[in-house]
Amino acid sequence: MNxxxxxxxxxDRLLKEPDNPQLFNEIGVFLYQLKDWKNAERYLKRACQLxxxxxDILYHxxxxxxxxxxxxxxxxxxxxxxxxxQDNREAIEKAGDSYYQLGxxxxxxxxxxxxxxxxxxx
Numbered sequence: 001m002n003x004x005x006x007x008x009x010x011x012d013r014l015l016k017e018p019d020n021p022q023l024f025n026e027i028g029v030f031l032y033q034l035k036d037w038k039n040a041e042r043y044l045k046r047a048c049q050l051x052x053x054x055x056d057i058l059y060h061x062x063x064x065x066x067x068x069x070x071x072x073x074x075x076x077x078x079x080x081x082x083x084x085x086q087d088n089r090e091a092i093e094k095a096g097d098s099y100y101q102l103g104x105x106x107x108x109x110x111x112x113x114x115x116x117x118x119x120x121x122x
Contacts, residue, residue, distance in 0.1 A: 021050035
């Protein structure tokens with residue numbers, strides 16, 4: 001099955017299940033892989049509205065925001081994700097980088113220190 005057919009199938013399912021956060025997440029991920037940032041953000045935002053506590057949805061939303069240099073939003077969503085998965089090195093690093101870009105050096109330093117702590121614990 002090619003990518004367009006896969007997307008069409010997911011969109012058809014979404015019409016039948018308009019409140020399915022996982023479908024919004026899957027479509028959002030697909031769109032950001034195509035670098036369609038605007039539509040990816042729209043679908044991932046809706047997925048978060050439907051289930052803001054789902055780790056996969058938070059992770060993909062954080063990644064998209066980070067890739068778009070939306071540092072403040074990325075940091076906030078990374079922090080929410082890290083409440084669920086405290087030891088995810090990539091999320092810790094992205095949160096630290098986001099804080100650094102915002103000029104929030106103390107928060108960035110805490111994240112980078114957390115990375116070092118994770119390295120020593122491994």
